[in-house]
Amino acid sequence: MANLQEKIAKLSPAATFEIDGTGILQATVPAKEWHDLAKALRDDKETPMDYLVTIVGADWVESLGCIYYLMSTTDRSMCSVKVVAEGDRETPYIDSVSDLWHIAEIYEREVYDFFGIIFINNKDMRRLFLNIDWVGYPLRKDYDEDPAINPISIENERQSDNTTVYTKEDGKIVKKERAIFHHDDFVVNIGPQHPATHGVLRFRTAVDGETIKKIDVYMGYIHRGVEKLCESLQYPQTLHFLDRLDYFSGQVYHHGLCLLYEKALNIEVSRRAQVIRVMMDELSRIASHCLFMGTYCMDLGATTMLFYTLRVREQILDIFEKTCGARMTFNYACIGGVMQDIAPDFAADVKALLEVLPANIKEYNKIFTGNVIAKNRMEGVGVLSREDAISYDVTGPAGRASGWACDMRKLFPYSIYGELDFEQCVRPEGDSMARFKIHIDEIEQSAKILAQLVDNIPEGEYCVKVPKVVKLPKGQWFQLVEGCRGACGFYVESDGSTKPVRLKIAPPCLPLAGVVEHITTGNKIADLITIGGSLDYIVPDMDR
């Protein structure tokens, strides 16, 4: 970390440094030096900061700005860079880093959408989630929530075929319009209501015959402003939104945010609670991967497979239901442990599941993975290289299928993952088939973890005593966990009160949708379904 500090200090002499609550180095650099610093950090010979974990927009009342979380994939070193925007509150601006990290284009759009910070040279400076005629920037502290300003529209959705680009010429910001599609493109609107978009996601697809020329991803149809809502809720209340993001990783997301709060509050969680949480995480991973395989096969036209995978998933949901009382929105992990103790026959049920899993996996491979049509449809389709996976932030199974070892359980072992014996599954091919197969591999690994824990659930309390009113000390924290679809980051900034000043959720699915255009262009329409399905994005997770 000292090295990193020296390096940044050398590149940007004006930088100031501090360590945040999680032990991550934070450098504050002037906006003018940011782009050069970013370029130097990314192009560093030994430990290039090639992974832009997330961009957290923030409003510190006297100024607006962003915190960039960067990670090096070579030595896992992590740092954050705080950049205060130039300009006044009307038009704050920062240089875009979308030329360095592809994913920054979408992340910067999100910051623009919520905070109104303009990113100079970003090729697509539109709102990401909100309507194009939305008034105000909702995550700013002085945002006017009066419904009269932004009434609920009962008319058709307004949309524009143009996007905006801001450039800087002679120290002045110049706004330019740019058309998204060529004027004679045949644009097919896939979504928001479409069987294969896995939720209300919309692709405006320019096609030439059956070949895709360009895709414009449109999201925000189920944007609920979770981050905004959290700012007016107490810490324990914020947890409940997490079941409604990636609704298959509810357990994992709860776990992640609890870890972060517990770190901030210095709470030691009992071993029993930790084991239960990890088991729940892995159970939901299996259930989620099963559903992925089923729906993916259904996207490809093999409907029968869905029922074979749902069979296992139902069994897991039954286990959840016995313990949490719910099959989807579990609300299980809480600050200090878990909500209730496990059901008496939890261990027996898990054992029964572990018994049927191998036979089921064998069956999946028999009916689908080995099928010649499936192979033709998936092999070599939508190849994502390792470099692009990193640049587009494609984590989770999709990233690992591109050869990027990005399992947060291994990179930053949280909870008890450090003691467990399991492999990180990585495949080098990067095509849809690899993305499919890696899910099967991960089910096997999750089963391995469960097998280690099921007989070793220690006795003890399932939830430690926590103050009735949770107040986080002043400061900021960042936590990464491995959700079912990839790395999920949580950022919390506290001013010492009972409510967060800023809670940012960096979901894995937003980058997954962001990479769709890159790997589908030039393929067939049917491949859009193959590739989109294999990336396995969940729309509520990207929209939040």
Add this chain to the structure above:
Amino acid sequence: MENVQYPHIFDFSRITGPIHDWLMGFLPAWLTTTVECVAVGVGLLLVYALLALFYIYFERKVCAAFQCRVGPNRVGPWGLLQSFADMFKILIKELIQLNHIDKFLFALAPYLVIIASMMCFAVLPWGDGLQIIDFNIGIFFLIACSSIGVLGILLAGWSSNNKFTLIGALRSGAQMVSYELSIGLCVVTMVCLAGSMSVTDIVMAQADTWFIIKGHVAALIAFVIYMIAGTAETNRGPFDLPEAESELTAGYHTEYSGIHFGFFYLAEYLNLFIVSGVATLLFFGGWMPLHIPGWDGFNTVMDYIPTPIWFIGKAILLSYIIIWFKWTFPRLRIDQLLSLEWKYLLPINLFNLALMVCIITFHWTL
């Protein structure tokens, strides 16, 4: 045609003949034909509807079995009345009027599709003496009629003024034109063996052994290709690209509602029956019972089973295979679909035709 070889097969012309004579006794010839046509038409419609309902039920039950489910089991015993309920539901549904479409073509399309499949029924070998028209180019007529269906699909896709339907229709056009080639060549291969295009002659030529055995290798290859091409021709999975639910929502019939949608739906199932029926005719003897040369007792017992049961039974068994395809395989992509036809099936088929000619010329038939 008098059936000398197998006298125990019940010849349905023993029933139809006297009726015809009776009508001719007091009606002029043109009126007799008209009356007969109407009667046959009504009968055909009834068979058509019943078969479609049966097929819907059958497919749902079969696919439920594949998917570890029960399938329809609430309406009537074993859910038998489910498809009747579905039919009445679809009959009373509203036909939604769309703006910005070509109204005439839009309304015409489903009728074209259903008429095409109905016309094919005319030449199917339902039973001994139960054929509606028996003329010397029967099988050729059937192929010609089934080609009209694609016209309906193209029209449906075009007139809906919707990009999804248009892509679906164009896919369908490419697919049907390609696979009709394979079907045609398979038929030609088998016609060579039969030495006739008349449906009755083809059936009678299989009186001692079915063509699938008589033509052995060549017939087997032709059968496999025919089943693949036939599945493609009926737009069923894994070749259901024109509908491709997950890609094009419902393909060419996205915009249809009520009974117009019902027509496409019915036609799909009836085409399934026709494809299996033709396969039965070409490879498994049509209505001809199973005969094993030399086993006279066995043959006689087989002959007592009415011929329509043989035909429909065989056709349903073959449909079962096609349904099995659908619920097992994922869907192909359009370029893979076309390369399968033009790069593999077509050359194999041409080679197979030559092989069949050799088999016939050198009397290698079994």
